[in-house]
Amino acid sequence: MTDLIPITALGTPGGTQPQRARFGALHLAEDDSMGLASFSLRRGQGAPQAVALPGPGGFLGGFAQGQGIGALWMAPDQWLILGTGQALGDFAAQVAVLLPGGCVTDQTDAWAGIEITSDAGPGPIEALMSKLVNIDLAGFGPGRATRTGLEHMSVFVLRRSESQIAVLGMRSAAASLWHALTTAAARLDHARGTA
């Protein structure tokens, strides 16, 4: 059989190691380990009782029931379930057990995830978001997530904490997303350096 080598969405040369970059206080890191699945309710079906799924604009970092499994609201009666470090297993099957009764679709590798962390508090993160996305930051504290446009691409932005966000973009446009984020971060760093 042909030897196949798994590569990450952005990949450093050879594609086997996730991409990373640093601009001043901002660290950007591709996360190739996230398992993703969408969960939607069928018409007339009530929300699952087992776990409390977030409401519109909400994001939950983790459920008590599943280790490292979180969820964000995508649309009415639809959520994106995120599993830290679950990219290699059958994540959709795991979600179907956790949330029985709805429709589960595997989304792992459909999205490229980029984690952005600031080691100088929320300032650099909010400056970067102000530059790139039309999100009202006053209502976008930790535990919020939304889908919006970023340089004409549809992305999810998750506020993990005051000083960390994650951006999920289409895997097929991962390099464009990386270019947009790194260019903006580099310009912010340059502006701060010359101010």
Next chain:
Amino acid sequence: MLIPHPLLGPRDAVEFTYLGDASLLARPDGLAEGADAAFHDYVYLRDNPAGVHRELWYHEQGDRSWLVVTRNTVTHEILGAELARDVALAMRGAK
């Protein structure tokens, strides 16, 4: 221009795409008497009011919901927005 999304609050209009008159929700019954004439009117005839207009917008770079937005075509003032699904279900219930 901001569109007051009923679930997500005010959102920039660039996240939306525009379809047209909200009367498109009232699709005629294709099996009823006079369906040809009803579909001709449904497909080709539109009011073009200078003033308050109800129209369909799609939150493409967002939660992918269809909204019925009430907008004044003269001033561009947005008077309200509701989920098209709720409007359609209410219409079906009213029949």
